Structure formats: structure tokens, C-alpha cells
Amino acid sequence: MKIAVVGKGGSGKTSVSGVLARSFARSGHNVIGLDCDTNPNLGLSLGVGDLETERLLSLRDQIDEGEQQHAHTWDDILDAYGTDAPDGVRLTVVNRIDNPEPD
Amino acid sequence: MIRIAFAGKGGAGKSSISGSFARLLSRRGGPVLAVDSDPLPGMAYSLGIAVDDHPTPDNVVVEGPEGGPKWVLRPGLDAAGFIDTYASTGPDDVRYLQFGNTWGHFQTLQRGQHAWSQVVREMDPAAWNVVGDLPGGTRQAMFGWAKYADVLAVVTEPTPKSLHVARRLLNITKAEWAPSQVVVVANRVDEDEDIERISNALDRPVIGSVPNDPAVVEADKLALSPLDHRPGPFVEAIEQLVGVVESTYDMDDQRATKGKP
Numbered sequence: 001m002k003i004a005v006v007g008k009g010g011s012g013k014t015s016v017s018g019v020l021a022r023s024f025a026r027s028g029h030n031v032i033g034l035d036c037d038t039n040p041n042l043g044l045s046l047g048v049g050d051l052e053t054e055r056l057l058s059l060r061d062q063i064d065e066g067e068q069q070h071a072h073t074w075d076d077i078l079d080a081y082g083t084d085a086p087d088g089v090r091l092t093v094v095n096r097i098d099n100p101e102p103d
Numbered sequence: 104m105i106r107i108a109f110a111g112k113g114g115a116g117k118s119s120i121s122g123s124f125a126r127l128l129s130r131r132g133g134p135v136l137a138v139d140s141d142p143l144p145g146m147a148y149s150l151g152i153a154v155d156d157h158p159t160p161d162n163v164v165v166e167g168p169e170g171g172p173k174w175v176l177r178p179g180l181d182a183a184g185f186i187d188t189y190a191s192t193g194p195d196d197v198r199y200l201q202f203g204n205t206w207g208h209f210q211t212l213q214r215g216q217h218a219w220s221q222v223v224r225e226m227d228p229a230a231w232n233v234v235g236d237l238p239g240g241t242r243q244a245m246f247g248w249a250k251y252a253d254v255l256a257v258v259t260e261p262t263p264k265s266l267h268v269a270r271r272l273l274n275i276t277k278a279e280w281a282p283s284q285v286v287v288v289a290n291r292v293d294e295d296e297d298i299e300r301i302s303n304a305l306d307r308p309v310i311g312s313v314p315n316d317p318a319v320v321e322a323d324k325l326a327l328s329p330l331d332h333r334p335g336p337f338v339e340a341i342e343q344l345v346g347v348v349e350s351t352y353d354m355d356d357q358r359a360t361k362g363k364p
Contacts, residue, residue, distance in 0.1 A: 014264065098274055100275050
């Protein structure tokens with residue numbers, strides 16, 4: 001099952017996604033939390049904390065910086081770039097924009 | 104003249120604050136152009152302007168020259184003429200340039216966005232105070248959509264999620280093109296500790312603090328501008344903010360000395 005949560009800014013997407021993910025995990029499912037926001041905050045509502053949310057580089061960043069090779073499978077990607085959130089949810093971030101673009 | 108843009112997390116209160124700011128600034132007498140680069144017209148609500156009333160015809164733009172922007176204003180139509188003809192007029196005489204939804208389907212939308220950017224870039228800075236509203240998050244700000252502003256006001260609530268976005272937005276100061284003043288506006292604060300929480304987390308001056316005001320929630324539910332509903336601490340706080348920006352962040356002198364457009 002794949003669920004995408006969308007809506008207006010501030011309407012509660014991240015909070016709803018975080019609680020959904022952990023609830024499914026608690027009832028025995030394997031759950032991946034996939035943060036597709038360019039301003040990713042899902043880590044905060046999953047409960048991995050401010051620092052870890054900040055530390056969790058995006059797939060894009062790591063590949064751009066040459067720190068990681070392109071992973072071969074989804075499992076590799078989750079191993080390489082994910083972090084463990086409470087209730088066994090595995091969190092990963094697609095992309096993020098932290099810095100201004102050059103002119 | 105003041106040129107200010109508001110950015111922040113989705114739902115942080117950018118549109119409510121920027122729309123009310125634009126109207127209160129206009130009441131003080133200066134001409135105000137509200138420029139909304141959010142394709143979803145949150146700012147129209149807080150300005151008290153009907154959301155879908157003012158489509159701009161496709162023929163305001165023509166294809167741009169090779170190597171330049173894809174669409175440019177048609178010959179004979181400059182920024183001043185565009186504002187005259189196509190900016191909506193709202194309460195308190197605020198003129199409103201909208202970026203997205205009223206322009207229709209995707210291709211039309213793209214034309215409208217090019218027109219919007221050109222108008223904001225080329226308009227006479229001596230003719231208008233400019234109050235801008237950006238979409239939630241970091242994307243547009245980091246891609247330079249607030250270059251027109253002298254002051255970038257990052258709106259944040261005293262919550263970790265909101266502050267997280269605000270911290271990322273403050274990275275914009277690293278850009279050579281960043282607005283010369285990057286400041287913080289605290290929104291939905293209930294107590295002094297909330298303001299402390301914000302100033303401790305962010306290394307920038309907090310130039311306004313806007314209290315949590317049930318009147319704003321009521322106005323939102325009624326699709327009214329906070330200024331057209333019952334007065335309260337929100338409106339008072341925005342009045343104060345306008346005063347602070349007028350007295351401290353009118354950058355005309357610096358613009359003149361730096362020769363910055």
C-alpha cells in the first residue's frame with residue numbers, strides 16, 4: 001500500500017503522515033516514510049528529532065557530492081540514506097533546498 | 104518607498120500578515136503594489152480582493168528573443184502600463200498583481216508568470232511601495248524570487264517545524280543577490296517565552312511579534328481579510344510592524360548610493 005498526503009501549507013500534512021506511518025508500523029506493517037517536500041520536516045513529526053532531521057541529507061545531495069554511488073536497489077537506497085524512526089519506521093528524504101542558488 | 108517580501112513555512116501566516124500589511128501601509132498614504140508569487144491566491148483573501156475576477160489575456164506577452172526569457176511583455180506594454188491595466192484594485196486602494204491561478208491552464212500560467220516577473224523586475228521603484236508574498240517553504244526564496252525586495256521578512260511560529268524552515272530560509276543571506284535586510288517576524292505568539300524561543304533559535308532581529316488572535320481564525324473561516332472582521336491584537340501588531348518597517352527599513356537612500364535597481 002502506498003499513501004501520499006497532500007494539501008495546503010499548514011493544513012497538517014506532515015503531522016498526519018507522521019502519525020499514519022507510526023500507526024501502521026505499530027500494527028505490524030513495514031513502513032517507509034518518504035519525505036518528498038523540498039523543505040523536509042517529516043522527521044520532526046515522526047519523532048527523530050531536530051538534529052537528525054537536519055543531518056539527514058537528501059539522496060540528491062549525497063549523489064551530487066560524490067559521497068555515495070548510485071544505489072542499485074530500493075533496499076540499498078534505504079540502507080544508505082535512511083534513518084530509523086520510532087516504531088520501526090524507516091525515513092528517507094528525496095530532495096531538499098537549503099541554500100540559495102547562484103545568480 | 105518600502106520593498107518587503109514575506110516568506111516562511113506553509114501556514115506560518117505569510118499571507119494574512121502580508122495582505123494586512125499592504126492595506127495598512129496604503130492607509131498611510133503611499134501607493135502600494137501587492138505582488139503575490141504564490142500560485143494559490145492566499146494573499147487575495149487577506150487583501151479582501153475577489154480571487155478569480157481578474158484574468159489577464161494571453162496576448163499580454165509575446166515570445167521572447169533567442170536566449171532570453173521565453174515570454175516577454177508585448178511591444179508597447181511596459182511594467183507601468185501593465186500595472187495600470189491589469190493589476191486588480193482592492194480595498195484601501197492596494198493594487199494586486201497575482202502570479203498564478205487566475206491565469207488559467209498551464210501554458211497560460213507560464214505566460215502570466217513571465218509577465219509577472221518582468222513587471223516586478225522593471226517597475227519604477229520610485230512609483231510604488233511593494234509588499235510581496237512568497238509560497239510556503241524554501242524553494243522560491245532560494246531561487247531568487249524575492250530579489251525585488253530590500254527587506255525579506257521570514258515569518259515563523261514558535262514551533263520547531265516552523266523554526267526549522269525559518270533557519271533554512273535565513274541561509275539566503277549567503278547569496279550575493281540576497282535582499283539587504285533579512286529579518287524575522289514572530290507569529291502566533293502567546294507569551295514572552297515564545298518570542299525568546301524564536302530569538303534564541305534564529306540569529307536575526309525579530310522586528311515584529313504578532314499574537315495568536317482568534318479574530319484571525321474567524322476571519323479565515325469567513326473568507327474575510329482580518330481588517331474587515333473585528334479588530335484585535337493581530338491588526339494592532341501589524342500596524343506596529345508597518346511603523347517599524349517605515350521608520351527603519353526604508354532603503355531608498357541605500358538604493359540610491361548603491362545604484363541598485
